[in-house]
Amino acid sequence: MFGKDRRKQKxxxxxxxxxxxxxSQNVDESAEILPRRPFTCVKIPGRGFGMVxxxxxxxxxxxxxxxxxxxxxxxxxxxxxxxxxxxxxGIMKQYNMLSRSDQNKIKQLHSVSEPKTILxxxxxxxxxxxxxxxxxxxxxxSSRFNHSCRQNVSHGYVAEKDVERxxxxxxxxxxxxxLTCYAPPFDSYSSRQxxxxxxxxxxxxxxxxAAPPEERKQNDKLREQFKMLDKRIPEVGSLNPKEGxxxxxxxxxxxxxxxxxxxxxxxxxxxxxxxxxxxxxxMTRAKLFAKKAAEAVAICEGETTKHKKLLSxxxxxxxHINGT
Numbered sequence: 001m002f003g004k005d006r007r008k009q010k011x012x013x014x015x016x017x018x019x020x021x022x023x024s025q026n027v028d029e030s031a032e033i034l035p036r037r038p039f040t041c042v043k044i045p046g047r048g049f050g051m052v053x054x055x056x057x058x059x060x061x062x063x064x065x066x067x068x069x070x071x072x073x074x075x076x077x078x079x080x081x082x083x084x085x086x087x088x089x090g091i092m093k094q095y096n097m098l099s100r101s102d103q104n105k106i107k108q109l110h111s112v113s114e115p116k117t118i119l120x121x122x123x124x125x126x127x128x129x130x131x132x133x134x135x136x137x138x139x140x141x142s143s144r145f146n147h148s149c150r151q152n153v154s155h156g157y158v159a160e161k162d163v164e165r166x167x168x169x170x171x172x173x174x175x176x177x178x179l180t181c182y183a184p185p186f187d188s189y190s191s192r193q194x195x196x197x198x199x200x201x202x203x204x205x206x207x208x209x210a211a212p213p214e215e216r217k218q219n220d221k222l223r224e225q226f227k228m229l230d231k232r233i234p235e236v237g238s239l240n241p242k243e244g245x246x247x248x249x250x251x252x253x254x255x256x257x258x259x260x261x262x263x264x265x266x267x268x269x270x271x272x273x274x275x276x277x278x279x280x281x282x283m284t285r286a287k288l289f290a291k292k293a294a295e296a297v298a299i300c301e302g303e304t305t306k307h308k309k310l311l312s313x314x315x316x317x318x319x320h321i322n323g324t
Contacts, residue, residue: 038063039178041144048110050146050177057172060263060299063153064166068137069102070094072126091118105140112201124200127164129157139164147200148179149192149208154262155180160304167299169262179206185260186227188220219258226254233272241279248273267296271310278317290314 038057044050057063072091095103095118106121113120125143126136142155142164155166172178182200183192193203203209208219229251237244251269255261270293277286294310301307313320 041141044146044177047146049108049144051141051144053172053174053176053178055174057168057178059168059171061168062165062302063168063178064141065158065161065163065302066139066142066166067163068129068139069098069106070122070126070138071129072122072136072138073134088119091122102140106138109140109143112199127155127157129159137164142166145178145180147182147196147204148206149181149183149185149204150206150259151179151181151262152176153178153180154264154300156264156300158301158304161302165301167263170259185262186223186230188223189216222254222258226251226258229254233269237272237276237279241276244276245273245280245282245285248276263296263300267293267300270296274310274313274317275320278320283317286317287314290317290320 038053038055038061039051040054041049042052044052070091071094095106098106106118107116109121110124111117111120112124122136122138126138127142129135129137137157145153145155145166152168152170152172153166154169155164157163158165166178166180168178183195183204187195189209193209196202196204209216211219229247233244233247233251236247248269252266255265255269270289274286274289274293277283277289290310290313294307294314297304297307297310
């Protein structure tokens with residue numbers, strides 16, 4: 001589930017030459033002057049621009065809500081790969097409708113291609129528009145957050161508000177760089193490095209990836225266990241809710257061990273716990289899971305319809321019918 005939130009829509013590589021010239025025109029290479037927020041966009045040695053906390057930030061605090069500057073829908077099919085892509089013409093049509101100022105903001109972002117192209121920029125910086133969406137979005141400020149496998153911020157698209165929302169997933173000290181995760185968080189070390197090399201052109205040397213081999217091996221083992229549990233919970237829970245509850249508890253323990261207690265992940269498993277506890281007739285426990293799920297949604301989405309529903313379930317679990 002969570003991995004889909006971070007996957008990037010592929011774009012056609014053809015057409016890079018036709019938009020390369022657009023990059024060289026009217027580009028201001030200086031950092032953007034951002035509104036006063038708990039971060040500042042600065043030059044990071046060896047990493048381009050990045051976001052740094054300009055004050056202490058508490059876990060769960062909202063850092064940024066940003067509306068997309070471009071929305072990209074896959075409308076073409078690569079018959080060889082059987083995959084959908086965003087066409088060059090579709091991208092450039094939207095891009096050319098933007099103001100010169102917004103075009104320049106896009107041009108300043110990192111590109112996976114050399115020379116820098118609009119397509120290369122979008123491939124490096126677009127986010128999927130929700131878990132099951134085939135669309136992707138480009139957000140200027142959200143794209144400035146660099147990568148770490150031990151992230152201190154998490155992000156997600158909130159369809160109800162049409163915003164990319166970034167929140168702190170751990171306490172952050174003033175002067176610390178704000179980092180999200182570009183790779184599927186539960187992939188192994190080697191798989192994460194392969195994704196980063198292929199799609200972003202770098203290898204990660206964060207504290208997780210730079211750990212001694214034996215420590216990395218144990219870390220990989222926990223991530224694999226979590227993926228297996230995530231798959232088994234609905235399968236087992238549909239037949240035996242009580243056993244499914246035990247698997248939810250195991251998954252939450254692994255998240256704690258990995259120090260990956262991200263609000264979207266917690267919401268997902270708290271909601272599983274709520275449904276399974278309700279299925280077992282454990283209403284007190286169901287209420288607690290629903291309350292925790294609501295708290296997690298409030299962090300990663302704000303006060304949305306989902307948040308209100310979960311709050312109502314925390315008071316009266318019987319309001320939840322057939323997975324709604």
